[in-house]
Structures are given as C-alpha cells and as structure tokens.
Amino acid sequence: MLFAVSAAVTIVWCGSMAAMGGMPMSGGWTMSMAWMRMPGQSWAFAATMFLAMWVVMMAAMMLPSLAPMLLRFQRAVGGRRTHRLRSLTALVGAGYFLVWSLAGLAAYPIGVGLASAAMRVPALSEAFPVVAGVVVLIAGALQFTAWKTRHLACCRMGPGDEFPLPGSTFGAFQHGMRLGLHCVACCGGLMVILLVVGVMDLWAMAVVASAITFERFAPDGERAAHAVGIVTCLAGLLMIGLAIAG
Numbered sequence: 001m002l003f004a005v006s007a008a009v010t011i012v013w014c015g016s017m018a019a020m021g022g023m024p025m026s027g028g029w030t031m032s033m034a035w036m037r038m039p040g041q042s043w044a045f046a047a048t049m050f051l052a053m054w055v056v057m058m059a060a061m062m063l064p065s066l067a068p069m070l071l072r073f074q075r076a077v078g079g080r081r082t083h084r085l086r087s088l089t090a091l092v093g094a095g096y097f098l099v100w101s102l103a104g105l106a107a108y109p110i111g112v113g114l115a116s117a118a119m120r121v122p123a124l125s126e127a128f129p130v131v132a133g134v135v136v137l138i139a140g141a142l143q144f145t146a147w148k149t150r151h152l153a154c155c156r157m158g159p160g161d162e163f164p165l166p167g168s169t170f171g172a173f174q175h176g177m178r179l180g181l182h183c184v185a186c187c188g189g190l191m192v193i194l195l196v197v198g199v200m201d202l203w204a205m206a207v208v209a210s211a212i213t214f215e216r217f218a219p220d221g222e223r224a225a226h227a228v229g230i231v232t233c234l235a236g237l238l239m240i241g242l243a244i245a246g
Helices: 002-020 043-077 082-120 122-142 146-156 169-197 202-217 221-245
Strands: 023-025 029-031
Touching: 002 043, 002 202, 023 082, 029 082, 029 122, 043 082, 043 169, 043 202, 082 122, 082 169, 122 169, 122 221, 146 169, 146 202, 146 221, 169 202, 169 221, 202 221
Parallel strands: none
Antiparallel strands: 023 029
16 A cells, blocks of 8 residues: 555656756756756745655555565464564565665765756766766676665565574664665665656656666576676666767
8 A cells, every 4th residue: 555655656657857947958958857946936945845746656666576575574473473463564665775775874965966067067067978888887786786786685675584683672663774774775776867867757767676676586687687687787878979979
C-alpha cells in the first residue's frame, strides 16, 4: 500500500513538474525546476519541498528492493518478538529511509550550486551534456568495482547472515540505518545518473529503479550489476557522442 501511494504521488508530482517545464540552457539541455526557487519562496521552504519530493520518490523507487530485506528481518526475529514484530519492522524501515533522507539533504545544495554555476558560466552550461555523459560512464564503470560487489552483497543478505540480530528497539532502528548506508553506497552511482539526467524525470526514475531492483532480485547479483554496468557505460558513451556531434 505504501509503495502504491508513493508511486502515485511521484507520478502526479513528476507530471506537475513536467507541466512547469524547465529552463533552457546553452548547450541544448534543460535544467530541472527542482533546483530552482519559485517566486516568493525562501531557500528553506524550497529545500523542504525538495526533501519531501525526494522522500516520496525514494519510497517509490526503493521499496521493491527493501521489501525482501524487511521480510528476512521479520522471519529472523519473528519467533522471539512476535508481539512487537510490526513496530520493529517499521523501525527498520524508518532507519533505512532516514539515511536516504540525509542523502537527499546532501544532494540538494550540491545540485543548487551546480545549477547556479551553470547559469552564471556559459562555458560550463555548454559543456554540461558532455559532463553528464562522463558522469553516466563513470557510474557504469563503478558497477564493476569491488566496492559495488561488497555493498550489493550486504543489500542482498539479511539478519543472521552477516548482520547481527537486533536485540532492542534501537537495535532495529540501527539495523535499518545500516541497511540504508549499504544501499546508498551500492546505488550511489546509479542515483547520480538520476541527478544529472533529471531528478524528477519519470522515465529516468523508472529505468534507475528497475536497474536497482534487478540487481537485488537476480540470482547472481554480481553478474546483474555487471550487466547494468555495460548498459550504463554504453549509454554514457552514446550521450558523449551525441553531445560532441551536436
């Protein structure tokens, strides 16, 4: 139910952002309005709105991958704490999404700063399509690293594998934060793609979410990550080629 609601709200929000359009920039690309203040808005209010959009978007994108981890948690602790199972599971989810919320808070000032720089420096704006392609290419290359393999393995396991079983309410919250940290580290490259391609672009979100989910559910996670990396690298090279040709 939470996934359905967050997905519906995300679709509506993306539709409203698309209706607003973006800011055409030199270099032939369009800057997302997510990095802009509306007339009369303070930066604090704009940041709050971005964080709200980010949290809803993360719920829609990450719940399919989080659900198996929550199920494994329930199975691991259910025999000992049946009467508290729902609250403990909710705390795991809260810790997980707190980490993703903090990631959004970190991403916002970076995105605003880069957007501001692109508006002030025409050369940077003109180079952005090539830079975006390079970022996508680097994100694809990260799929083949030991860093990716290690954190993906942590995202695919549950309590009793490597993670200790939470022994308290706060332990469940910590377990969720631990899962969130591994997930952010595992998906960081793919999420950066979303930020440079279009943070509220519905198609980009669907592609990135599908890639993340594929990595988690595939029988061989490492091979799945490599397959995603190959496709991502090819997309980055295509973006660079089109930007140079254009």
